[in-house]
Amino acid sequence: MGRKAYHGTAKDQNGRVIYSATVNVYTAGTTTAATCYASEAGAALSGGATTSDAYGAFEFWVDSGDYTQDQEFKVVISKSGYSSVTYDYIHIPGFGLETTDSPTFSSLTIINDITADGCALDDLTASQAVMTNGSKVLVSADYLDQAVKIASSPTFAGATFSGLTASVPVWTSAAKALVSVSTRFKVGSITRDLSAADGAVAETGVGFQPSVVIFMGAVAGSGMLSLGFDSSAAAYSIADNREGTAGAYYTASTSLCFYVSAGVKSNGTISSWSADGFSITWAKTGSPAGTANVFYLAIR
Structure with a gap:
C-alpha cells in the first residue's frame, strides 16, 4: 500500500x-x-x-x-x-501506481552561484503578492486583503470616488450618499405682502437643500422688524413690538414674526425643504398691512 x-x-x-x-x-x-x-x-x-x-x-x-x-x-x-x-x-497523479523498485538518484552538485531572473507561477495572476505557506509552497497573499471585515465604525484614511473633481468638499446626504458641498451658503432676499392670504410660498433658487436658514426682515417706514432662524428641528424669532408697545420686544416659535399691534401680526415658518430651497407657510392674525423685505442666509 x-x-x-x-x-x-x-x-x-x-x-x-x-x-x-x-x-x-x-x-x-x-x-x-x-x-x-x-x-x-x-x-x-x-x-x-x-x-x-x-x-x-x-x-x-x-x-x-x-x-x-x-x-x-x-x-x-x-x-x-x-x-x-x-x-x-x-485525479491524483500517481495514485495507485506502486512499484517494488527502489529509485536511486545521483547527487546534484552546484558549483556556481545561480541567479534567477524570474519564474512563472501558473496559479497566480499579474501583480499579485505571494508568500510561502506552512508547507513552503508559494501561494497568493491576497487573502490579507480579503480577510479585512468591517465590524463597526470603520475609519478610512482616504478613498477615491468617481464623479468628483479635485478639491471639492463632500457631504453625506439624507440617503447616505456623498454629494458635493462646494456651495455651502446662499444669501438671498424675498418680499411678503403681509395682507396676502395665508398659505405656503415656495422660495427657490438656493441651489441646494438647506439645513438652517437665518432671517432678517423689516417693513420699510415702520417699526416692524423681525430676526429669526429655522431648522428642521425648531424655529425661533424676535420681533420689535414698538408699534404696539414702545421699547418692547415679542418672541415667537416661528421663523419670522411681524408684530403690528395687539392681536395684529403676521408669522412665517418653514414648512418644507426642497433640493433648491424651502417653503414658508404664512399665517396672519387680524389685518396686518405693509410689505416685508426679508433677507436670508441659507446654510447647507
Whole structure:
C-alpha cells in the first residue's frame, strides 16, 4: 500500500484565497465522504474533512489500499460568509501506481552561484503578492486583503470616488450618499405682502437643500422688524413690538414674526425643504398691512 497527496489552495468563486476554510473530500460525483488521511503516515481525517491553513493551503492523502488507481475525488470548500466552491472528478497523479523498485538518484552538485531572473507561477495572476505557506509552497497573499471585515465604525484614511473633481468638499446626504458641498451658503432676499392670504410660498433658487436658514426682515417706514432662524428641528424669532408697545420686544416659535399691534401680526415658518430651497407657510392674525423685505442666509 502507498499514499499520495493532493495539495490545493482554498479559493472562493472570485479567486480570493480563503483561510481556515472547511474542505470536505468525497468520492467523485457523490456525497459519500472519502477515506483520506492528514499525512503520509497519519490517522484518517474524520468524515473526510480538513481545514485550510492561515494562507489558504490544504492537503489530504489517499491510500491505494482503499481505492483503485482510477478512483477520482470531489472537493467542496466552504466557510461562513463565502459561497461554497466544488471541484469534482479530481485525479491524483500517481495514485495507485506502486512499484517494488527502489529509485536511486545521483547527487546534484552546484558549483556556481545561480541567479534567477524570474519564474512563472501558473496559479497566480499579474501583480499579485505571494508568500510561502506552512508547507513552503508559494501561494497568493491576497487573502490579507480579503480577510479585512468591517465590524463597526470603520475609519478610512482616504478613498477615491468617481464623479468628483479635485478639491471639492463632500457631504453625506439624507440617503447616505456623498454629494458635493462646494456651495455651502446662499444669501438671498424675498418680499411678503403681509395682507396676502395665508398659505405656503415656495422660495427657490438656493441651489441646494438647506439645513438652517437665518432671517432678517423689516417693513420699510415702520417699526416692524423681525430676526429669526429655522431648522428642521425648531424655529425661533424676535420681533420689535414698538408699534404696539414702545421699547418692547415679542418672541415667537416661528421663523419670522411681524408684530403690528395687539392681536395684529403676521408669522412665517418653514414648512418644507426642497433640493433648491424651502417653503414658508404664512399665517396672519387680524389685518396686518405693509410689505416685508426679508433677507436670508441659507446654510447647507
